[in-house]
Amino acid sequence: MGVRDQVTAGAGRDIARVLAPADLPEALAVCALDPVAAVLASSRIEIAVRAGLPAAGGQVWGWPAAGRLRAVCWSGANLVPVVPAALGADGVDAIGAFVRIARGQGRRSSSIVGESGAALALWAGLERFWPPAREVRAHQPSLAIARDPDVEPDPRVRLSRLEELPTLMPACVAMFTEEVGYSPVAGGGVAYRERVRSLVADSRSYVRFAARFGDPYARPPGPAVEFKAELGAVAQGVAQVQGVWVDPALRGRRLSEGGMAAVVADARRRLAPVVSLYVNGYNVRAMRAYRRVGFDQVGTFATVLF
Template structure:
C-alpha cells in the first residue's frame, strides 16, 4: 500500500478509483471521464496516460497527459507533483486545459521550462443548463450529420477550429487525426448541423458524454449568416437532442472575450458555474 504522497501512472486495475475521483465534479471532468469510460486506462486506447496523486494510500487527484494536459480535482500539492512529472517527461501536449485555479498553478510551475505559450486564455466561463430554454424554438432544420456528408461538414469544422484555436487542424499530420475525430462524432450521432444546398450554416457537436453530463463543443455559424439568431435556435435544437437522449446536464465553456457567444448561450438558458483556463502552444 502507498503510505505517503506519491504519483504514478494509473493502470487498468485503478479504473474504479479513478472514476470515483472524476465523479466528484462530473461537469468539469466530463471530457476526461468520457474518454476513460470509453477507452479505460490503457494508454494506447486512451491516447495518453492518467497520472494519479496519492495521499496516505488514497487516490486524491488526477492528471490526464495526452494531446492535452488536464489537471483533475488537483490540490496544490498534487499540481506540484504533476508539474514535476511533466517537466521530466517533456512537453508533448498541444495545450494545458482544465479548471482555472489548478491550471494556473500548473502553468506557473511549467512556464519556466515550457514557455512561452502561444496564447493563454485565463478565464473561460464554464456554463451549464438542465432544461430547454423558454421562448426560443429549436431550429427544425438542425439535424444529425449523416455519414455521407463528411465533405460538407469538414470545411466548417476546419474553419471553426482555425478561428477558435488560431492554427489549422490540418497541419502536422495533414489533418488525419482531426478528420478521424470528426468522423467518429458523425458516426456516433453526436455531430449536428443545418445544411443548406450542401453548405453548413450552423454546426455543433456533443464532444464528451457520460451518464452524468455531456459537453457541447465546436459551435459555429457561417460568417455571412451571423446575426440571424442561428446560434440560438441551433443550440436549442442540439440541447433538445442532448437532454432527451444523452445526459441530464449539458455544459460548455467559452472564451470570456466572446461576448456575443456568452450572451447567446445565456439566452438559451446556460448559466456560468465556474471557470476553465487554456494554455495553447
C-alpha cells in the same frame, strides 16, 4: 516509466504516480465530485475503462501515490488536471506532484485545459521548463443546463451523416482555424479528419444546411453549412458541446440560439441530463446567446495553448 512507477523526485505529498487499469474506477470517482468540470478527463478515462489506455490515447496520473486517490490528471492530446475544490490547500501538493511528472516526460500535449485554478497553477509550475505558450486564455466561463432550453429548437438542426463529411469538413476546419489560430489540416490533418468522422459516426455531430443546399439552380449558392456543433466529451451524465460555429455571413441572426437549443434538447434526450460548454470570456455575443438558451455559469475554465 511503468504504469505503477512513482515519480521519485521530491518526497512525501509531492509524489504522484501513473495509474494502472485497475485504478481507473477510483479515478472516475474523483471526477464524479464535479462531473461538469471534469468531463474532458472523465470522457477519456471511461474510454480507457472500456477499451484500454492505448485506445484512450494517454495516461492518467493520480495523487497521492499511496492510499486513496484525491486528485487525477489526464495526459493525452490535452493535459487536464482534476483537483477537487474540497482539497483546499492540499490541492497545491497535488498540482506540484503533477508538475513533477510533466517535467519528467516533457511536453506531449497541445494544451493544458480544465478548471481555471488547477489549469493555471499547473502551467505556473511548468512555465519555466516547457516551451513558451502560444496563448493563455485565463477566463473561460463554464456553462451548463439541466432542463429544457428556453428558446425553441431549430427544426433544421439535425445529426450529421457520414455521406455529408465532404460538405461538413470545411466548416469544421474553419471553426478550428478561427478558434485556435491555425489550420488542423495544414500538415495533412489525418487525425483531425478521423476525429470529425468518429463524432459523426457516433451521432455526436449536429449541422444545419442552407435550405437551398443541393438545389443546382439556386443563385447565389450561399453557404452550404450555416450552423454546426459537436458533443466533444460525454461522461458521467454530462455532454460537453464543442466546435460551435455559424457561417460568418450569417452571424447576428440568432442562428446559434435555435441551433444550440436543438443540440441541448437532443443531447438531453439521448445521452446526458446535463449539457455543458465553456466559452472565451471576451466572446460577449456567444455568452448572451447561451444565456438566452438557458445556460447558467457553473465555474470557470482556462486553456493554455502551445
